[in-house]
Amino acid sequence: MKVLLVNGSSRKNGCTNAALREVERALxxxxxxxxxxxxxxEALPDCIACRKCKEIGRCIFHDSVNEFVDKAKTADGFVFGSPVYFAHPSGRLLTFxxxxxxxxxxxxxxxPAAAVLSARRAGTTASFDVIxxxxxxxxxPVVSSTYWNHVYGAQPEDVAEDKEGLMTMYNIGKNMAWLLKCIAFGKENGLVHPNNEKVLTNFTR
Ligand SMILES: Cc1cc2nc3c(=O)[nH]c(=O)nc-3n(C[C@H](O)[C@H](O)[C@H](O)COP(=O)(O)O)c2cc1C
Structure with a gap:
């Protein structure tokens, strides 16, 4: 079983990475x-709402987003990590x-999926809601932990000292693994997921 952990920070080896590494350790x-x-x-184009993806099954921009969706098809779970910018997740991650x-x-x-946030001080729970x-x-299914899914720090060295934050990350990994094994066990024993129907009601007045 495979889990994709997406680092939505511009800083490859920053605090978000430190948090994701701890989830990874437990996995x-x-x-x-x-x-x-x-x-x-690098600059990432935002969704331009052309809706071409509904026709061709892919985004018209040929970049890391399509590559990620291809990988996602065979992945079993996801963790999306982001720094907090002005009390929201990074614009880059939201675009992605x-x-x-x-x-x-x-x-x-x-x-199953989990959101992970990294902040110097505040705005994590608002960002957590968004993801x-x-x-x-x-x-x-949303994977939970033993506290809000965040670590504190301006630098990865600060995160290393946030013992509670790191424990929360570790427990996300353990809870994700448990849920993935439950789902696999269900599949092996003939349990199929619901076939959700969908109807769109647009409010025009
Ligand atoms: C543009 C910008 C806005 C930020 N806004 C906040 C904020 O609202 N709250 C906060 O606690 N930290 C804020 N920070 C600090 C980062 O969230 C924090 O340092 C984070 O751990 C960085 O993660 P990274 O190293 O993975 O990029 C901001 C940083 C930047 C660059």
């Missing part, structure tokens, strides 16, 4: 394969997730 202990993906620090979930929502359905909403609109 490895449970023999779950982690793959960490750094979404980079907007496009990935709009173009490739089916790749995420019924697969979790991608999961709950896509029928994804």
């Amino acid at each position: 490895k202990e449970e023999r779950i394969e982690p793959e960490q993906l750094y979404i980079g620090n 997730m907007d496009r990935a979930f709009y173009a490739g929502g089916a790749a995420f359905q019924f697969k 979790n909403k991608y999961f709950t609109i896509c029928s994804m």
Whole structure:
């Protein structure tokens, strides 16, 4: 089983990475394969709402988002990590997730996911809410932990001292592994996920 861990910080080896590494450590202990993906620090086009992805099944921009969606199809779980910027997740991660979930929502359905935040001081829980909403609109089980899913620090060395934050990260990994094993066990025993129907009601007046 494989979990993709997306680092939504522009700083590849910053605090978000330190948090994700701890989730990764717990996953490895449970023999779950982690793959960490750094979404980079180059400009990333935002969703332009052209809806072409609904016709062609992919985003029209050929970049890391389509590559990620391809990987997501065979992954079993996800962790999305972000620094807090002005009390929200990084714009880069939101752009990445907007496009990935709009173009490739089916790749995420019924697969567990967790949000991880890194902040110097405040804004983590508001950011946590934002990321979790991608999961709950896509029928994804949300993986919880023993406290809010965040670490504190301006530098990775600070995160190393945030023992409670790191324990929360470690427990996300353990809880993710447990849930993945429960899902695999269910599948082996003939349990199939629901076939969610969908109807769109647009409010025009
Ligand atoms: C543009 C910008 C805005 C920030 N806003 C906040 C904030 O609202 N609250 C906070 O606690 N830290 C804020 N920070 C600090 C980062 O969230 C914090 O240092 C984080 O751990 C960095 O993670 P990284 O090393 O993975 O990029 C901000 C940093 C930047 C660059």
